[in-house]
Amino acid sequence: MELVPILKGVELFDGITPEELAAVTRLCQERRYRSGEVITAQGEPGEELFIVCEGFVEVVLSRSQNDPSPRAMVNLGRGQIFGEMALVDHGPRSATVRAVTDGTVVQAIRRQDFNRLCETNHHLGFIVMRNMASDLSFKVRHYHLAGR
Amino acid sequence: MTEVFKVSYVVRGSDHPGAIVNVDERPGVGDRVDLGGRVFTVLEVFELIPPRGEFHFLHVTLQTEPAK
Numbered sequence: 244m245e246l247v248p249i250l251k252g253v254e255l256f257d258g259i260t261p262e263e264l265a266a267v268t269r270l271c272q273e274r275r276y277r278s279g280e281v282i283t284a285q286g287e288p289g290e291e292l293f294i295v296c297e298g299f300v301e302v303v304l305s306r307s308q309n310d311p312s313p314r315a316m317v318n319l320g321r322g323q324i325f326g327e328m329a330l331v332d333h334g335p336r337s338a339t340v341r342a343v344t345d346g347t348v349v350q351a352i353r354r355q356d357f358n359r360l361c362e363t364n365h366h367l368g369f370i371v372m373r374n375m376a377s378d379l380s381f382k383v384r385h386y387h388l389a390g391r
Numbered sequence: 392m393t394e395v396f397k398v399s400y401v402v403r404g405s406d407h408p409g410a411i412v413n414v415d416e417r418p419g420v421g422d423r424v425d426l427g428g429r430v431f432t433v434l435e436v437f438e439l440i441p442p443r444g445e446f447h448f449l450h451v452t453l454q455t456e457p458a459k
Binding site for chain 2: 257319
């Protein structure tokens with residue numbers, strides 16, 4: 244999979260230079276999932292940020308450990324990120340994320356690698372952290388409109 | 392310069408949770424949208440926040456397709 248054109252279409256990387264984008268691609272690890280496969284589980288430690296490249300993932304929230312009816316919050320498709328909350332606040336995963344479609348492709352970036360890149364390149368660090376805040380804001384606006 | 396439309400989809404009258412996805416073309420009222428194998432019709436489109444660079448940020452309300 245040719246990563247540069249894909250990542251250029253991801254808001255998280257809007258505004259970084261081609262060289263910086265190339266550095267990001269070197270941190271990416273591609274993973275493929277079948278429909279229903281869990282990518283991250285609510286409550287588990289979070290060490291990676293994910294970018295959806297193909298297909299859809301579903302974000303599911305349980306209100307308690309044995310919640311009999313966990314709630315689907317949103318589906319995320321091409322160009323969307325998830326796992327960013329644990330990346331920023333070092334807390335456990337806030338929701339379970341599973342693939343909706345067969346052949347869902349995500350790119351995973353380890354927190355340690357991502358933070359190191361941001362710390363060694365402050366321009367890149369500022370841009371991606373600003374864009375991450377913008378993405379979280381967009382998600383909140385979406386939830387408000389969806390009434391979730 | 393390629394435009395990217397980041398779209399917040401909310402589905403009216405359905406158990407679908409809605410979606411956020413990047414698309415290459417601005418959705419229009421009456422368009423059909425496939426969200427992971429389920430097809431809906433666009434009811435409403437508006438700009439959620441102002442565009443930034445190549446990125447446009449839209450909100451789209453969808454409804455289930457009428458039964459044939």
